[in-house]
Amino acid sequence: MPENIAPEPDEKEPNDLRITFHDASHPSGRAGRSNAFDRDQTRSLSRKRSLSRNSATSRRDLPSSPYSGVQIEYRTLSIHVSESRNLMQQLNVSQETGLSESSAQLRLQRDGKNTLPHPKTNYLKKILSYVFGGFCSVLWVGVVIFFICWRPLSNPPSPTNLALAILVIIVIVLQASFSAFQDWSTSRTMKSITDLLPSDALVLRDGQLMKLKATELVSGDLVQLQIGNKVPADMRIIGHSGDLRFDRAVLTGESDEIEGSVDQTDENFLESRNIALMGTLVVNGSGVGVVVLTGPRSVMGRIANATATAEERPTLIQREITRFVYIIVALTVVLALIILLTWVGWLRKDHFAYMNVVAMLNNVMGCVVAFIPEGMPVGVALTLMMVARRMKAASVLPKGLSTVETLGCVNVICSDKTGTLTQNQMHVNSVAFVDEPIAIQEAYANLSSDNVDAGVKMLLQAATLCNDATFEPSTLHLPVASRTIQGNATDGAVLRFSADAPVRNEKAEQPTKVFQIPFNSKNKWMLTMYKMPSENQALNEFKVFVKGAPDVLLPTCTAYWSRKSKCVMPLDATAKTAFKEYQDKLSKNAERVIVLCMKNMTIQDAMGTNAFSDEVTSRATDDLTVVGILGITDPPRPETLDTVRECRRAGTRFFMVTGDYGLTAAAIARNVGIFTGERDPDTVATIKANNDAETVKKLNDARVAGECRSLLLEGHSLGGLDDEDWSVICEYQEIVFARTTPEQKLRIVEEFRKRDNVVAVTGDGVNDAPALRAADVGVAIVSGSDVAIEAADLVLLDRFDSIIEAIRLGRLVFQNLQKVIAYLLPAGSWSEIWPVLLNVFFGVPLPLSSFLMIIICVFTDLFLSLSLIMEKEEFDLLSLPPRNHKKDHLINFKIYGQAYLFIGVAETICAHSMFFLYMWKKAGIPINQLFFLFEGYTEGFHGYTQDQLNEFNYTGQCVYFVTLVILQWGNILSVRNRRLSIVQADPFTKKRRNPWLLLSMLISLAIAIFVTEVPGIQTLFLTASVPIEFWFLPIPLALGILALDEFRKLLVRLFPNGPVAKVAW
Incomplete structure (x- = not known):
């Protein structure tokens, strides 16, 4: 066997370990192993859950290591083969005193810090997703069309189309910037959670046991491993307690525990149990290991370096918004094709002078701009970021959007006892x-x-x-x-x-x-x-x-x-x-x-x-x-009793899952309010005697009626339960699982999830990690183990009752997102598409220009929608049952009905009425003469020149625009309350006060004045000053919108089971 020492010319410690390989193809020319051994090795590598096959890259795929200029082949490393004494000599380290500080510093300078290589971010791909994702892909088509309409199709070139192309690009940049900011904000939250994880190791140096940062470890360091630790580097085990076990799931994806050993158990470095791999978890026992591979040279480092960044799965909200985008884009494309075909088959032949190619393309883009609510992605992103900030202020750190949205659906909480419900001060x-x-x-x-x-x-x-x-x-x-x-x-x-x-x-x-x-x-x-x-x-x-x-x-x-x-x-x-x-x-x-x-x-x-x-x-x-x-x-936390009560009031069942003796667990459950009745809890005998469908129905009826039945189950009895038994168990209101193992905790979570429950698990120990991972929402306590924090989706930074605030905010974000969308759609989509349809199919002069459509979507409506983000809950959200994640979707038919067929229709009628009123009052053109006018709206119509007619049309468009801006004031005052009257919850007084609402109204008004009154904007985008009376006439119409929705709310309150209530959002 070749020696494991290959000193470099500048090596100051000649006895330090060097990595060698038993491979005939090694560039050093060293003798390789025999073919017989290769066959044995192949058989070893083919075993189920083999690390070398599933996690590390194959021989031909591994790039060269920067260390010593040789190729690292983990399957052929011999570190695990050497006797411990020989290995310590090769590493030039004493088992009694460890490395000297000076020696450690030399190795640190030579090998670098023990940090994993950060996966390279594909910034180009990210930028492309920001710029071309969602609605932006369709808007880019608009940019191209506007540029084409500018030149070469327009003669002379139209500066308005150029300005519109630039404006749409600005909209795209705005959306992309918010998407990038949202990603950056999420990465900051993830970093703050990562910073919570302990990064120290207990190391022997100069004969002293000391805590060092894991990043300072070098080859030859002696490290003590204890239950709950994460292995900080690849190391050879030289001593252990006899029951040392590791969880290698982070590398293999399998949760089977691997026993630790001092002796070699396999020819393969990756399979031998005397090797502790970086990133794996010590789930049992304790031991001492000598560091052999650090940083990018470790197995974890090579995997991190060789594996591309994994694609993130879209969350429920992202999927629903994507579905909405697809629906809107599909409708937009269909309408645009209808307009194009109408022009080709009818207008180009019968009304050629009415609509040339440029006008047709402008109408197509008007359809695109009208039907796409450009401000919605920004509003949604800001809503989610605002709630994340509120959660952080409430000492709650969510790892991602899926956590925020799922919290509102949680109907079962399985909580560990020690350190979670109790103070862990025994x-x-x-x-x-x-x-x-x-x-x-x-x-x-x-x-x-x-x-x-x-x-x-x-x-x-x-x-x-x-x-x-x-x-x-x-x-x-x-x-x-x-x-x-x-x-x-x-x-x-x-x-x-x-x-x-x-x-x-x-x-x-x-x-x-x-x-x-x-x-x-x-x-x-x-x-x-x-x-x-x-x-x-x-x-x-x-x-x-x-x-x-x-x-x-x-x-x-x-x-x-x-x-x-x-x-x-x-x-x-x-x-x-x-x-x-x-x-x-x-x-x-x-x-x-x-x-x-x-x-x-x-x-x-x-x-x-x-x-x-x-x-x-x-x-x-x-x-x-x-x-x-x-x-x-172990005294309960002072806030535990109130937390359990609040969870139960919120429709969330609160269970205890503990390793304690049954009677102890039951007594503690009574102290913290999990068990509330006076009678003794049911047991597994009760379940076995009553596991039929009738019992399930009775328990469900009792639970719905608020009648509490308690159940005490011990871990040893879970193995004998079948599906019928679990169906009965899952209907109980109060449950304590005692004497449970980590595997049993995991099964409990899986059984409840199997029956359409949305489960949150709270815990702080290593034994809670499997259940935390399996739950819909894993909640860790900041004082818990690093294993639990890593496995969790949510980290509570302070008090346990922060989970109540997290649930409330999870429900609030869902409601506020629905309000934002219900507000944006009437003006930003429905009321903008009808002017295009009237222009194309009924020959009416265009009541609203594409420029003004964009201003509504991206500026006036956006600022008002942001005020909805700041809205407090309309009613006590914790008094409502959890949201049914399979039925209660973010964007549903009720919201479409409210936005399009109710408020949208009302706003469309009011805005067109103001347009036609202006044309009649100021130009003397009655409404009946504007329909089917087509090319008749030209020089000489009603004795006006073309410039005069254009000016009337531009001013009428601005009247339509100003009317929509003011109508949206009535819409936002109505949409902020789904059930309560504005008299009960006005935005200016009492606890529902929202000063941002009035401010956003003033901002939208200022924007409307700016785009209609500034001469430069008028010249470039063909806007005009709005007569003073048309600034005031829409105000009663806005109040009418509010009154119309107030009447809807009244009908819902008076007749909660009536037809209006059934279709109301």
């Missing part, structure tokens, strides 16, 4: 032996006496030694209650309990820990093994301490320390009954019960070997002696 409240409880102060006093009770001493010894928590060294001078804990909350509570005990002035030699199995959510126990020098043990004799859940450990216990008898007694049926009674007593008091056990163990295999670990693990819980019982309390 303390020992009760202490007992199997046959007798003992007060904590009495136990402490006994330790201070001359006659120390052996049982109390054993209990305190087990509490002290079977513990994975420590005090922060900088806080050791403080009282025990004020010290900072490093470790989980349960161990922290036990540590404070043992540390508060008085210490006798004995200079006894301290025991040496030789092995440990940390607590995990599957086993529900932890183990420590010690050499006890004071007990004259043989070399292969050890004392084992085990701490964990009674219902898991008690069946394997064979004896207990009897306080009454002062000796070890057999754990018979009577003792087990006494234990169970005391456990239930503490559990009903919402105390978590922990049992402390111990035993002596003789191991035949040598320490540090895999055989030693396997033997300890296999016999870990056999023949234990119970030495004590601890009752631990």
Whole structure:
């Protein structure tokens, strides 16, 4: 086998590791492996979920590594093959002291920081999507047509068409800018969430264990790995607790846990279990690894470098808006084709002088500009960004738009208990032996006496030694209650309990820990093994301490320390009954019960070997002696009770999913309001006895009627449930799932989702991550593990009740988006298309120019629609049921009816009436003479010159425009309330006050004055001054629009089941 050392000429540390490969094709010319080995390797690579096949690129696809100028072939690396001692020598690192700081700095300068290469953004593709996506693609057709109409079709060239082409380009740039700003805002939010994730590693350097930024790691660093950590670099495992496991789903897509090992388990670097890969998660146990590959040289780095940026899936809102765009574009194209065919087949023949090619193309573009609400994408983008800002102000960080929109649909919340519903500030409240409880102060006093009770001493010894928590060294001078804990909350509570005990002035030699199995959510126990020098043990004799859940450990216990008898007694049926009674007593008091056990163990295999670990693990819980019982309390968060009540009021069922004992979980559920009834909750026996359709219907009726039925299920019973059982379970109003594993949490989420529930999961631990990923909305607490934060869609930065504000804002954004769209469509689409249709098919002089259509869509209406973003909820959104995501769409037929057939028709009639009124009053041309006029509107008509007729038409168009602008004031005053009267919720007083509304009205009025009165605009875009009376006449019409909608709302309130209410939006 070739050596693994290939020093570079300028290498200052000749013994540092170099990567070599066993490949005949390697450019170095080193001998490769035999064909027989290649065949074995091929078989290894073909295994299911093979990392080398699914995640890393193939041999011929991998580019050259910048490191050492050789090609990295992960399948042929030999780092995992070397003995640990040889590897440490090659890396020039001491296992006792780690790297020196100076050596680490040299390697950092040489190899660079341990950061992943950022995927290159295809800016050209992004810019093209901004500029040509959505409505912009159709608008570009308009730009081309306007340019063609400018020249060469117009003779002389028409400056108006040139100006319109430039104006449409400005509209496109405006839409593209807002899309880019929205993407930038989303990326900033994602960065702020990424910044929340811990990026430190526990590293041994210069003999000191210190926290370093993961980006500062170099090859040769010794890193401690603990449950919940994310592996910061590719490393070789050189020691572990015996139950070390990794989740490689981030690389393989498979959630199967991979056991850690000190020894090589596979010829393939990617498959060997003594390699911990960067980005994978430590889901169980602990270990020590030596860094071998960092940054872009790691497996994760190569995948990040070789894989193109994944396409984002469109969210529900994006899909619905895209569908709306397709509908509008399709209608636009159809109308444009109808106009074109009408011109070709009729107007060009019968009314040639009426409409030439330029006029026809202008009408086609008028149709395009009229039917497309150009301001809608900007309004939608600003609405979503505004809500995201409100969420951030409420200490909620959503990762994307899908989170915001889905929150309004959530009807089930499955919440973890510890650290989510409770404060995660545990303390020992009760202490007992199997046959007798003992007060904590009495136990402490006994330790201070001359006659120390052996049982109390054993209990305190087990509490002290079977513990994975420590005090922060900088806080050791403080009282025990004020010290900072490093470790989980349960161990922290036990540590404070043992540390508060008085210490006798004995200079006894301290025991040496030789092995440990940390607590995990599957086993529900932890183990420590010690050499006890004071007990004259043989070399292969050890004392084992085990701490964990009674219902898991008690069946394997064979004896207990009897306080009454002062000796070890057999754990018979009577003792087990006494234990169970005391456990239930503490559990009903919402105390978590922990049992402390111990035993002596003789191991035949040598320490540090895999055989030693396997033997300890296999016999870990056999023949234990119970030495004590601890009752631990964790007070609920102050806001939890109100949060559960508010969720229930919002129509969202709130369930607890915990690893606690059933009675403990039920007691805590009552304390926080999840269980509300006085009767005992139903159990799996109830479900099994009543799992028919009739029971499902009764439960559903009871839930709808507000009658609460409670259910308590323990994890071990979930495996025996079938679909009928789950159908019954999913109808309960109050549920607590106790003694659950991560897999069972995942199944709970999947079963509820399977039955058309929209599920949110809240959690903060590693064991919550699978359920957080599977949920419609995963909600993590900022104080939780980095694994949970990464898996979640939403991060709560402060209080748990922020989730209520998030749900409210999720519902508010949906309602406000509907209001924005319902406001924009009447004037920005419907009232603009009819002038074009009258002009083409009925020969009426064009009542509204394309320029004025664009001004309405992009400027006057846009500013008014932005005021709707600032609207508060019309009524208490949390008193409404969650939105049905399958039926309640963002843009539906009711909104189309409101916008087009109700308000749109009214505005169209009013605006045309003002146009015809002006033509009659100022030009003396009655309405009947304007219809079917076609080429008759020319020199000599009613004795006017062509210039005079054009001036009348331009002014009439501006009258139509001003009328629409003012009519939209009535529309916005009506659309801001779907049900309430303006008298009940006016925008100027009370809690619905919206000062932005009046300001936006003034801005739209100023824009209307600007485009109609500025001489330069008049010359360029063919506008004209509007007579003063036509600025005031539309005001009563706008009030009429408001009154018309007020009458609709009145009918809906008076007759909620009437025909108007059924079609009202």
